[in-house]
Amino acid sequence: MRLHYEPMDSDMVRALRAGGPDANGQPPERGAISTGQGEPCRHCLGQVPDGAEFLILAHRPFPALQPYAECGPIFLCAEDCAPWHGEGVPPILKMSPDYLLKGYTDDHRIFYGTGRIVPQDEVSVYAATLLDDPRVAFVDVRSARNNCFQVRIRRAE
Ligand SMILES: [Zn+2]
Structure with missing residues (x-):
């Protein structure tokens, strides 16, 4: 995916x-x-x-x-920057040893059972696994330590 x-x-x-x-x-x-x-x-x-x-x-x-x-x-x-449009995993997901991932339903609620802290090199694999379930609309990635929102992952069109 x-x-x-x-x-x-x-x-x-x-x-x-x-x-x-x-x-x-x-x-x-x-x-x-x-x-x-x-x-x-x-x-x-x-x-x-x-x-x-x-x-x-x-x-x-x-x-x-x-x-x-x-x-x-x-x-x-603070200065202008271009929105991410690259291929592959963006640098924001290569800054911490691990991240908290959670799947959400299309009404923006946590899909219980999906939340997991995963090592940095497994983020894309786990996100793809969650998004393989049609009940998961998107996956939010947060800091595993500070809970700060990092990025939302969707199925590519
Ligand atoms: Zn920027």
Whole structure:
């Protein structure tokens, strides 16, 4: 199965960079400077370049408020970056030894039994296994340590 690693919506990212409200209704924090590791951007799905500014903001990757719509902190490049469109596994999923994966139904609720922490090199295999079940609409990848949302994985069209 081919997988699609979905970057954050470019229009939303543009609005946040312009100071628009995050999921908590606040402007993104500015002034943080990348150390060159451990600050993944949810738009280009790579590391914020060493020495470059990044935004810190609250993100809720769900269309509406409901009990399963988790909200938490993420980073974005403060400067323009291109949305991820590469083949294969994006760099954001090569920064930690393991990740928390969960399958969701098409009404944006956790599909119980799918949640698992998997080693970095097994993320794509486990995501494909979950997406092989038509009841799983997408897979969300989060930090296994801090629970921060990393990226959503869908079946490639
Ligand atoms: Zn970026």
